[in-house]
Amino acid sequence: MFDQVAAGYDRTNTVLSMGNDRLWRAATTRAIAPRPGQRILDLAAGTGASSVALTQRGATVVAADFSPGMIAEGRRRHSGIRNLSFVQADATDLPFDDAEFDTVTMSFGLRNVNDPKKALRELLRVTKPGGRLVVCEFSHPPSAVFNGLYRFYNDRVLPVVAKSMSSNAEAYDYLNESIRDWPDQGTLSGWIRQAGWTDVAHRNLSMGIVALHRAVKPR
Template sequence: MTTDHDFTNPNILPTGTPQGQSAMQNPNPAHTEQATDTQNRYSENVGETTHFGYQTVNAHDKQAKVAQVFTSVATKYDIMNDLMSFGIHRLWKRFAIKMSGVHRGQHVLDIAGGTGDLAKVFSREVGKSGRVILSDINEAMLEVGRTRLINAGCNNVDFVLANAETLTPFDDNSFDLVTISFGLRNVTDKQKALEAMYRVLKPGGRLLVLEFSKPVFEPLSKAYDLYSFTALPLMGKIVANDADSYQYLAESIRMHPDQTTLKAMMEQAGFINCDYHNLTGGIVAVHRGFKKR
């Protein structure tokens, strides 16, 4: 059985080579122009309408629709994560924690932190002199995380309802580390959220985005699609009595920007030295960027 301690055992961490790492000197003009064009096309999708899975909805309505999904699945969220990923999500989170570089005394903001998987580990790593804030826009998810972490004795964690697009409860230059794990794809205006994350980071601080992405091998992509659109809704119906929410989750993954597009969005928000690691053939990617000192 995997424990939270296993999340930070360096002997069992997956290894990988960062891809798409920024060269801050003499960037390739053609690549920069292509990335900007890709981002501009993506930004045009956030106007009066946006996507909710494969549906086109009023942009102002998406937040409420996403909230309904996660309110519905909150109590079954952890068990469904284990079932859907065959437990591999623990390895993905372990890798993200390795990349976080978190240490004693730091201040960490875990956005869309839900049931508190990462926040629980960060709580231990920053120690009594550090502070962790578990934030989520969904009250039901935040309450599950709050109960779980309080029961675990995490007394250096605060719980804050916050919209990732603004992060208005938090001051500029407040955090050494900001993370968002499997939450960015549900944000209506992702570019605005990345800019808010940049704002609240201290100079030299680090952003980590752990999110579903685009498989890099075509056979894997086809098999993944088949699994996502057949098995996930079926498991959602059986375990959580909610097939529709898991149908949306599958669709939201397909609508999320690919690895290079998200990296370009981070750079547009001001982050430097951006790179990403593909995990499980690109099914998931960890993006990393830093705020200028």
């Protein structure tokens, strides 16, 4: 499914999110705070839009994704960036050594993993002691009124727009379902703690449509 939408994926996301995807990406980059000399894993990187922002701060970034179509599109677009590499990878069985990365991050991909709790443990394994986790993921607005408006948009408006924009509108039906069924901010924070991370915290973006989760691997 993701292979089929790779070419137009970023453009469609910008339209469906009404441009908020760029704000969310910028907030995630600030939370990661990449620095020269750091090695960062950007998991579920898609075509590498989030990864490029990290390389611009001097970090060496591995953009990993389960979809070979996304990886191929990312390599085509960003082949000239020296400190960026693309790797096809399963989040539940990462092809990296223990304690390989200073920071690991995952944006809008954790809910697509068959076993997200196992993925959080794998991310812990490949992170250096004292290293950081940053997860940006769709969530649930705490305001009942705003959440109702958000659900109306996802149920009624998003499918119509997706059919006019995407080569695979069914993929965006899945998007709506995966957002609706995903746990709230507190539950995901609990999963992160259970995986072994410490100093777990989150803050809402766009009134809770998205939540930015942060944590640290114990030293």
